[in-house]
Structures are given as structure tokens and as C-alpha cells.
Amino acid sequence: MRAAALAALVLVLAGCGSAASQTTSSLTTDAASLVPPNADAFVSLDTNFDSQQWRTVADLAGPKLKLGELKAAAGDALSVAVVGKEAVAFAKPHDEAKLRDFAAQFDKGHDHYTVQQVGDWSVVADSQDVFAAVRAAHSGKSLADDAGFRAAESALSGNSLATAFIKGGSLEGLGSAKWFAARLTGDANALQLNVQAQSPKQAPAAYRPTLLRDVPSGAIAAVSFKDLDHTLAHLPGVDRYLGLSVAQLLPALRGEGVLYVLQGTLVPTFALEVQSPDPQAAERALHTAAAKIEARTGNALVLRVARYGSRVVLTNGPPSGGATGGALVDDQPFKDALAAAGAPDRVTFLAYADVQRLKPLLDTLTQLVNPSSSSPPQLSRLDPIATVVAFGTPSRLVVRAALK
Numbered sequence: 543m544r545a546a547a548l549a550a551l552v553l554v555l556a557g558c559g560s561a562a563s564q565t566t567s568s569l570t571t572d573a574a575s576l577v578p579p580n581a582d583a584f585v586s587l588d589t590n591f592d593s594q595q596w597r598t599v600a601d602l603a604g605p606k607l608k609l610g611e612l613k614a615a616a617g618d619a620l621s622v623a624v625v626g627k628e629a630v631a632f633a634k635p636h637d638e639a640k641l642r643d644f645a646a647q648f649d650k651g652h653d654h655y656t657v658q659q660v661g662d663w664s665v666v667a668d669s670q671d672v673f674a675a676v677r678a679a680h681s682g683k684s685l686a687d688d689a690g691f692r693a694a695e696s697a698l699s700g701n702s703l704a705t706a707f708i709k710g711g712s713l714e715g716l717g718s719a720k721w722f723a724a725r726l727t728g729d730a731n732a733l734q735l736n737v738q739a740q741s742p743k744q745a746p747a748a749y750r751p752t753l754l755r756d757v758p759s760g761a762i763a764a765v766s767f768k769d770l771d772h773t774l775a776h777l778p779g780v781d782r783y784l785g786l787s788v789a790q791l792l793p794a795l796r797g798e799g800v801l802y803v804l805q806g807t808l809v810p811t812f813a814l815e816v817q818s819p820d821p822q823a824a825e826r827a828l829h830t831a832a833a834k835i836e837a838r839t840g841n842a843l844v845l846r847v848a849r850y851g852s853r854v855v856l857t858n859g860p861p862s863g864g865a866t867g868g869a870l871v872d873d874q875p876f877k878d879a880l881a882a883a884g885a886p887d888r889v890t891f892l893a894y895a896d897v898q899r900l901k902p903l904l905d906t907l908t909q910l911v912n913p914s915s916s917s918p919p920q921l922s923r924l925d926p927i928a929t930v931v932a933f934g935t936p937s938r939l940v941v942r943a944a945l946k
Contacts, residue, residue, distance in 0.1 A: 573621040573632045576660055577685035578675040583624040583708045584685060589616045595703055595728040598945060602923050615644035619663075623685070625675060631666040638664055690740065694723035697738050703728050710740070730945070732882065737939040745936035746772070748888035753800040756815055759868030762903065763895040764802040770795040793820060794827035794854070802870070803903065804859070809843075810903040813857035821852045828856040870894075875929070883931040883942035890934040897927040898946070 577584055590596070591613040600607045612620075617635035635641040638657060645655040645666045653668045660676050667673055685691050694707045704726040710719040719739035727734050739745070751766035771792040799816040818824035825847060832845035848855050870876050876894060885892060901924055925946075932941040 573619065573663065574686040574691065575684045576632060576663055576665070576676050576680045577623045577630075578625050578679045579683050579685050579688055581623045581625045581685050581709075583706065584621065584691070585623075585704065585706045586621045587616075587704045588702070589613065589618060589620050591616075594730055595733065598728075598733070598926055601926050604923060611640075611644055614640040617641075625672060628667065628669055628672050630672050630676060632663045633666065634662070635664055641666065690721040693740060694721050694738075697740075698723050698725045702726060703733075732942055732944045734883070734940065734942040739937050746890045746934075748886075748890055748936055749798060750888055751798070751800070751892050753798050753815055753817060754871050754892070755869050757800060757802045757870040758804060759870055759873050761802045761804055761870045762810070762899045763893075764800060764870055765891070765893040766798075766800045766889070767795075767891045768798045770799065790830050791827055793823035794818070794831065794856075796820065796824070797852075803900070805899060805903070806859075809858070811857070811859035813855055813859065815853060815855045817853050819852075821849055821854050824854040825849050828854055832856055879929045879931045879942075879944060882944065883933065883940055885931060885933045885940075886935065888935075890936060891932075892934075893930070893932040895930045897924050897930055897943075 573586060574584060589612075591609045596609055600609055614637065615635060616633050617637075619632070619634040621632045623630050623632070631645070633641055641664055642657050645657060648655050648668075655666055655668045657664050657666050658673050659665070660673075660680055665673065665676055667676070679685070690709065691707055698705050702725045704724075706722075706724040708722040708724075710721050721740045722737060723740075724735065724737045727736070746769065749768045754764060754766050757764045774788050774795065775792060794814075794816055797816055797818045799814065801814045802812065804811040804813075814828070816824050816828075828847045832847055836843055836845055843858050845856060845858050846860075848857075875896070879894060880892075928944045928946045930941065930943050932939070934940075
């Protein structure tokens with residue numbers, strides 16, 4: 543299984559799921575003791591596929607996540623590792639034939655997946671070299687002996703649906719952290735993803751998101767950020783994704799900022815507000831961005847740019863100097879969502895969305911930007927989600943989805 547296939551598997555499983563007849567998942571040294579020490583990533587899953595969390599996850603992931611087949615193939619445990627360009631899976635099936643049938647679904651071209659027994663684990667790989675490396679790790683040095691892995695294992699202690707370890711050097715463009723560790727937890731009310739990074743040397747500084755007080759009460763979504771220009775300047779392909787020159791936009795993203803969305807009659811009202819160290823440059827940049835966005839939407843959106851001292855606002859609604867009639871930060875649902883996620887006072891970013899109120903607006907925006915397109919079917923997968931909160935600190939990322 544190629545590394546690209548593993549990425550898809552991790553998104554479907556670790557990003558969505560639960561894991562072993564054990565009721566929790568952790569970076570246990572049991573399976574890791576078979577993983578070669580040069581592995582780039584390791585994912586461990588809890589295989590209680592009959593749980594409510596798994597069913598919720600299956601609703602979010604769509605039909606590609608086949609719980610019945612996973613349950614039959616995995617048995618009592620399931621882990622996956624990336625070794626070079628290959629991926630290798632470790633399972634404890636009750637019926638190895640079902641694991642073989644499941645593995646065969648990934649056969650493609652020269653890739654042919656087989657199952658071999660190593661210790662008390664059934665190992666799935668498509669290369670004899672990988673099987674040899676697994677046997678060498680089983681009898682010698684393995685990922686379980688790696689100091690970074692042991693540190694990540696300690697950081698991820700506690701009940702989890704899925705856990706993952708990734709060596710920092712294998713993720714280009716994500717800073718200088720030596721490793722990343724992720725933990726997915728869940729209950730009947732929410733799914734929460736926690737990601738930690740070990741000693742990032744160039745982590746963004748934390749700040750108090752004061753501009754959130756300018757977001758009106760009842761906002762459907764809000765994203766607080768600071769010095770976003772530093773991040774966007776190093777991300778490839780952003781120009782193509784945004785449809786405008788990042789170099790022209792960067793002056794508008796220096797300093798603290800907030801982007802928020804309000805429900806409108808026909809189209810949503812949105813505003814981008816920036817407390818800029820150079821408000822004149824920010825104003826020019828937002829005027830340029832506004833002209834490009836208007837042209838891209840066939841002038842269906844009429845945008846305005848206003849400046850209030852050091853604050854500059856881009857909006858399709860009437861410009862204002864701040865929230866009137868109450869602020870989002872005083873709304874009880876907003877406060878409850880942040881408290882449940884454990885959001886601290888100082889963050890590197892913070893995002894909030896009322897998903898059910900946001901869904902129809904996403905559909906409207908899709909039609910506005912591309913009138914010939916239909917509503918994306920992925921939007922229906924958001925049905926089980928009530929709110930989403932995400933925030934970062936210099937060493938941690940948290941995403942919490944509260945369920946209806």
C-alpha cells in the first residue's frame with residue numbers, strides 16, 4: 543500500500559473513527575514493537591466498530607467507510623504504519639481469510655497485498671522487503687524504542703478512539719517540530735481531535751483574540767487570526783486557490799484580524815476586519831481584493847472597504863465601527879462551545895461555526911461563485927454536527943465537533 547493510500551486510510555479511519563475490542567486506542571508499544579524504526583508515521587485504532595461514535599463517524603465519512611468489512615478484517619486490533627513509500631497494517635483478526643479479502647481490495651497494478659504472521663500479529667504489506675523489515679524490528683530495534691515515539695505516547699495518554707504519531711521531518715512545510723501526535727476522542731455528544739507538536743522552533747505567538755468582541759451577536763461563523771500573512775506567504779498554491787495574488791493580499795493580513803459571517807436574506811453578510819500596523823497598506827490591499835472578488839462573481843457581490851483608525855473592514859454589508867446590539871462573545875452557545883473544547887484565553891487562532899445554520903449559506907455561496915454547479919453532496923454529511931470549535935496554541939491544535 544503506497545503512502546498516498548495510507549493518507550486516504552488515515553483520513554477515513556483515524557480522522558473519523560474509533561478503534562480494538564479494547565475500548566480505547568493508544569500508541570501502544572505492542573504493535574509499535576513490530577514497526578521499523580525509520581517509519582514516518584504510525585496510527586492505532588480502537589476496533590469497537592459497533593459503537594455510537596463509529597456510526598456517527600460513518601455518517602460523516604460517507605459510504606467508503608464500510609464498518610462491517612473493517613470489523614471482520616481487523617478483529618481485536620488495527621494499526622497502520624508508513625515505512626518509506628510503503629504502508630503496512632497490523633491486525634488481530636478472528637478470521638484471517640476476511641483480512642486477506644479486505645487487503646486484496648487495495649491491489650492495483652504491481653501492488654499485491656498479502657498477509658503474513660509475525661509474532662501474534664497478522665501483517666499486511668505488498669513487499670517482501672517490508673515483511674523482512676517488520677521481522678527485523680520484531681527481533682531487534684523498533685519504533686517502540688524511538689525516543690520521540692515514547693514522548694508522543696506519553697503525551698497521548700488517556701482514552702482515545704484513534705491515535706497517530708508522525709515524524710516532523712516527513713511533513714514538509716509544517717515547521718520544525720520533531721514529531722506530531724494526534725488523539726481523537728469521542729462520546730455521545732462530540733468528537734474531538736487534539737494534535738500536539740514537540741518543541742516547534744518557529745511556532746506562532748499566542749495572543750488574546752480581542753477583535754472577536756466586534757463580531758455581532760448571532761454570527762454563524764467567526765475566525766480569529768493574527769499575522770496570517772506569515773503563514774500564507776509560505777503555503778504553495780494559495781494564489782490559485784484564492785483566485786488572487788497572495789502578495790497583494792498580505793498587507794491586509796498583518797496584525798490581528800477576524801472574519802465572520804452573518805445570516806442574510808438572500809446571501810450571507812460577511813466581514814473581514816483587521817487591526818493593522820499599517821492601515822493604509824491594508825486598505826489598499828483590501829480594495830484590490832474587493833475588485834478581484836467582485837469581478838470573479840460577475841459583480842453579484844458588492845463589497846465595501848472602510849477604515850476606522852487602525853482598523854480596516856472589508857464587507858458586503860454596511861460598514862460599521864464594531865458590534866452593536868450585542869456581541870458573539872456574549873452569546874451563551876458560543877461560550878458553551880468554547881468551554882467544552884477547553885479553549886484558553888490566549889491562542890494562535892480560534893474558529894467557531896454553527897454548522898446547521900452555515901450549511902445553507904455554503905450552498906448559496908457555491909451557487910453564487912459557480913452558478914452552473916449543484917449543491918455539493920458532502921454538505922449532507924454535516925447533518926450530525928451542531929457546532930465546531932477549533933483553536934491553536936504554540937504547541938497544540940484542537941478541533942471539537944459537537945453533535946446534535
